[in-house]
Amino acid sequence: MATVTFDHVYKRFPGDVVAVNDLNLQVADGEFLVLVGPSGCGKTTALRCVAGLETISDGELSIGDQVVNDVAPKDRDIAMVFQSYALYPHMSVYDNMAFGLKLRKMSKTDIDARVREAAGILGLDRYLDRKPKALSGGQRQRVALGRAIVREPKVFLMDEPLSNLDAKLRVQTRAEIARIHRRLGTTIVYVTHDQVEAMTMGDRIAVMKDGLLQQIGTPEELYTHPANLFVAGFIGSPAMNFVTVTTAGGELMMGETKLSLGGEPARVAAAQTPGKNLTIGFRPEHLVLANGSDGQAMRFPAVVDVVEYLGNEELIHARAEGNDIVALLPSDRKVKAGDNVELAVPLDRLFVFDPETEKALVS
Amino acid sequence: MTDKLITAAIVVVGVPGVLIGYIWATEQVLRILPERRRPAIRPWLWLAPALAFLALFLVYPMIGTILRSFQDSLGKTFVGLDNFFWFFGSADALSALKNNLLWLIFLTLFVVGFGLLVAVLVDKVKYESFAKSVIFVPLAISMVAAGVIWLYMYQYKPPGAVQTGTLNAAVGVAGLGPIPWLQIEDFSVNTFMLIIVMAWMWTGFAMVIISAALKGINPELMEAARMDGATEWQVFRGIVFPLLVPTLVVVSTTMIITALKAFDVVFTMTSGNLNTNVIANEMYAEMFKFGQYGRASAIAVVLLLAIIPIMFFNIGRFRAQEAVR
Ligand SMILES: Nc1ncnc2c1ncn2[C@@H]1O[C@H](COP(=O)(O)OP(=O)(O)OP(=O)(O)O)[C@@H](O)[C@H]1O
Ligand SMILES: [Mg+2]
Numbered sequence: 001m002a003t004v005t006f007d008h009v010y011k012r013f014p015g016d017v018v019a020v021n022d023l024n025l026q027v028a029d030g031e032f033l034v035l036v037g038p039s040g041c042g043k044t045t046a047l048r049c050v051a052g053l054e055t056i057s058d059g060e061l062s063i064g065d066q067v068v069n070d071v072a073p074k075d076r077d078i079a080m081v082f083q084s085y086a087l088y089p090h091m092s093v094y095d096n097m098a099f100g101l102k103l104r105k106m107s108k109t110d111i112d113a114r115v116r117e118a119a120g121i122l123g124l125d126r127y128l129d130r131k132p133k134a135l136s137g138g139q140r141q142r143v144a145l146g147r148a149i150v151r152e153p154k155v156f157l158m159d160e161p162l163s164n165l166d167a168k169l170r171v172q173t174r175a176e177i178a179r180i181h182r183r184l185g186t187t188i189v190y191v192t193h194d195q196v197e198a199m200t201m202g203d204r205i206a207v208m209k210d211g212l213l214q215q216i217g218t219p220e221e222l223y224t225h226p227a228n229l230f231v232a233g234f235i236g237s238p239a240m241n242f243v244t245v246t247t248a249g250g251e252l253m254m255g256e257t258k259l260s261l262g263g264e265p266a267r268v269a270a271a272q273t274p275g276k277n278l279t280i281g282f283r284p285e286h287l288v289l290a291n292g293s294d295g296q297a298m299r300f301p302a303v304v305d306v307v308e309y310l311g312n313e314e315l316i317h318a319r320a321e322g323n324d325i326v327a328l329l330p331s332d333r334k335v336k337a338g339d340n341v342e343l344a345v346p347l348d349r350l351f352v353f354d355p356e357t358e359k360a361l362v363s
Numbered sequence: 364m365t366d367k368l369i370t371a372a373i374v375v376v377g378v379p380g381v382l383i384g385y386i387w388a389t390e391q392v393l394r395i396l397p398e399r400r401r402p403a404i405r406p407w408l409w410l411a412p413a414l415a416f417l418a419l420f421l422v423y424p425m426i427g428t429i430l431r432s433f434q435d436s437l438g439k440t441f442v443g444l445d446n447f448f449w450f451f452g453s454a455d456a457l458s459a460l461k462n463n464l465l466w467l468i469f470l471t472l473f474v475v476g477f478g479l480l481v482a483v484l485v486d487k488v489k490y491e492s493f494a495k496s497v498i499f500v501p502l503a504i505s506m507v508a509a510g511v512i513w514l515y516m517y518q519y520k521p522p523g524a525v526q527t528g529t530l531n532a533a534v535g536v537a538g539l540g541p542i543p544w545l546q547i548e549d550f551s552v553n554t555f556m557l558i559i560v561m562a563w564m565w566t567g568f569a570m571v572i573i574s575a576a577l578k579g580i581n582p583e584l585m586e587a588a589r590m591d592g593a594t595e596w597q598v599f600r601g602i603v604f605p606l607l608v609p610t611l612v613v614v615s616t617t618m619i620i621t622a623l624k625a626f627d628v629v630f631t632m633t634s635g636n637l638n639t640n641v642i643a644n645e646m647y648a649e650m651f652k653f654g655q656y657g658r659a660s661a662i663a664v665v666l667l668l669a670i671i672p673i674m675f676f677n678i679g680r681f682r683a684q685e686a687v688r
Contacts, residue, residue: 053586073589080590086583090605099601100591151591 002064002154002187003029004050009059011045011211019045021211023059027155032181032188034202036195036234042211043191044083047157050189051080063154079148080157083164085140087132093119093143094128100151118146121180138169142176149180156188162197174201195235199223207231229358232281232351238315240281243323244355247272254280255321257300265298265350268361278361281351284315287327289335290344297344304339318343385412425667431660438656446661456662459640462554466622466641469555473562474618475611478569482577483599485570495574499567506564510631513560517544517632548638557639560628565621569614576610577603609684616677623670642666 004027011020019042027033035043048054049061052073060067068076079100088096094115101111119125122142132140141161148156161177162170178201181188192198198205199219206216207230215227219235226232232240245254252259252269259280261269269278282298290299302320309331316327316335320343327343335341352362389408393401435442450456485494501509518528522540526532531541545553580603588598626643629635635644642662650659 051586051590053589073586074592074594076590077592078590080587082583082587084581084583086581086587088584088588088602099588099593103592103597103601147587147591 003027004155004187004189005062007060007062009049009061010057011042011049011054012057018211020049023213025206025213025216027187027189030185030187032190032201032203034198034205035189035191035208036193036198036205037208039193041208043193043208044159046208047159047189047191050155051078051157052076077153078155078157079151079153081144081148081159081161083160085144087140087143089132092129092131093124093135096132096143097146097150100147114150118149121149122146137164138173141165141173145177145180149184154187156186158188158190160192177201196237199235207234226351227360229279229353232353232360236283238284238326238328240283240351241325242279242281245278245280247274247276247278252278254300257321259298259300261298261347262296263347264362265347265352268352277355279353279355281353282345282349284326284328286345286349287329287343289329289333290342296347298347298350299342299344301340301342304335304337304341307335307337428660428663431656432664434657436655436657442657446657449658450661450665455640456645458638459642459645462551462639463623463625463641465551465554466558466625467619469558470561470622471615471618473558474565474569475615477562477566478573478614479607479611481566481570482573485574486577495570498570501564502567504564506627507631509560509564510628514632517556519543519546545633546637551638553633553637554639557628557632560632561625565618569618572614573607573610576607580606609680612680616673619673620670623666
């Protein structure tokens with residue numbers, strides 16, 4: 001087990017591609033860190049740098065106390081689960097898992113014990129003699145996990161290991177990986193572009209965009225205190241609503257609607273130069289139908305466009321002053337398309353962003 | 364002149380015409396049949412012309428050759444197994460058989476070995492396609508031309524004379540005497556020299572096929588092995604080589620058949636003298652020099668019998684691979 005430390009790490013590819021841009025990040029010993037971000041943001045590249053499959057262009061990368069910039073992958077004592085699983089097609093499940101142990105000159109009985117234990121944990125006992133070709137996607141995924149587990153490495157790296165599985169299997173395997181992490185306590189760096197996976201699995205989440213680290217924190221921190229517009233929009237499902245408002249003489253205007261703010265958001269708004277635009281954010285699940293009694297709330301009228309029935313809840317798509325608003329309401333509200341409603345957001349659920357720097361002003 | 368043009372025109376228009384006509388005719392025939400029988404019969408009708416040609420130009424001559432092998436030199440009287448007894452009793456024929464065995468083993472080893480080596484090395488260099496083209500070029504040269512080129516390489520002049528042969532010139536620079544490469548019978552050195560010529564020609568072929576297979580291996584497999592702690596050599600031994608085996612088998616069987624059919628290089632470079640003869644040359648000599656049609660046919664039959672097991676092996680492997688898919 002070990003920490004993983006990125007110290008001003010850069011990875012440049014030919015043709016002016018900066019896949020990883022000045023990454024500073026410390027993964028604690030035994031931590032489950034999720035790297036999340038949209039496609040092409042440099043997650044895989046960052047992971048491959050840790051593995052040693054890419055040499056870093058600048059900076060320092062350490063595993064434990066050792067700087068590993070010039071250490072070959074085979075000497076880093078790290079296991080990686082590839083997105084394509086990369087199972088050795090000519091070897092049985094057993095040999096796939098035993099390969100790394102054989103290279104370490106481990107005794108046959110020890111190898112056997114470890115492989116069988118891992119197979120037990122992952123429910124692969126019945127398939128040990130099969131070739132990968134004769135396995136289902138989920139089984140292959142578990143073999144890839146098993147191959148990593150038996151090595152008892154310092155760090156696990158996983159690159160979107162669930163992306164090839166169907167929805168049900170994904171939920172199952174998600175829990176399985178969490179269980180394995182609890183049991184082994186090994187440091188894990190896990191890459192995904194799925195924010196639900198990130199929220200449910202990570203001790204901490206690092207959000208990346210265009211090679212730049214946007215924010216790192218626990219799932220709750222990212223949800224309640226997003227550092228900028230990107231993180232606010234990326235974390236949470238359905239995504240946060242954003243509206244642009246103008247400050248005018250101590251008032252906040254959303255189109256023609258005057259917004260009454262109080263508390264922290266109001267102070268921030270008042271501190272801006274008049275005429276400046278602000279971006280206000282609020283999550284669909286925090287919107288309620290205004291009922292007059294809620295004083296500590298920002299309210300605005302809206303016209304309901306579409307209602308999506310989800311069972312327990314309804315997803316309301318509405319328009320307010322030219323903005324598309326999504327609200328998640330209990331399904332007993334009986335809102336219909338075409339209704340005029342007044343929506344309200346509790347003031348402590350409001351986020352305020354500077355549209356130029358995209359940074360959070362209140363969070 | 365105009366005759367020829369007319370013939371050409373007839374061929375250019377006529378052949379496709381006949382083919383289209385044939386296909387049209389088969390469809391007419393198929394219409395008579397019940398619908399669900401058609402899929403089973405259509406492929407046979409389409410294959411029929413090819414099968415007919417195969418029968419005419421391959422099966423019929425083969426049967427003729429087999430019959431001939433039991434007849435005397437003029438093909439008049441039936442002599443039983445005499446021709447085969449002659450073959451296995453003749454020192455020349457047995458020497459040719461032994462040489463063919465050397466060809467079979469070492470040509471295959473050299474070609475597959477060097478082809479694999481070059482394919483793996485070339486995979487890591489920058490000017491890969493250029494390097495590959497250079498190595499592939501010899502395959503495009505006719506075997507007779509290759510024989511002539513290598514005659515110059517091996518050329519031998521008595522000690523003291525100027526050595527115009529490339530190899531002996533090089534050996535001379537190193538201060539050693541000229542070596543009569545193609546005349547050393549001990550340990551079949553001269554046969555090995557001939558095998559090298561053929562290997563020079565075919566290495567490019569093996570390289571291209573193996574290189575393609577190499578490109579087909581998912582690079583993540585090698586990365587996974589490296590993460591598992593494998594050195595580059597262990598990655599090759601444990602992952603790359605096993606995945607190349609099916610390809611190596613295909614190349615090997617191709618080379619074995621090529622070795623059994625070896626003729627041109629031997630014919631142009633030594634004419635089979637000094638114990639360098641191979642079966643195909645032996646057959647050629649019996650047939651066209653000595654007019655021994657029966658014996659020549661017997662040799663052809665022996666060659667055929669030697670190739671059949673390899674063919675079956677190849678087909679078997681092919682089937683096995685299909686089954687895995
Ligand atoms: N070998 C390479 N050469 C040049 N550019 C590369 C190379 N590998 C990756 N890139 C570029 O680096 C950027 C980051 O790629 P990376 O694979 O890390 O993205 P990712 O976050 O893993 O995306 P995804 O979610 O789609 O897997 C991309 O713009 C990609 O085009
Ligand atoms: Mg990726």
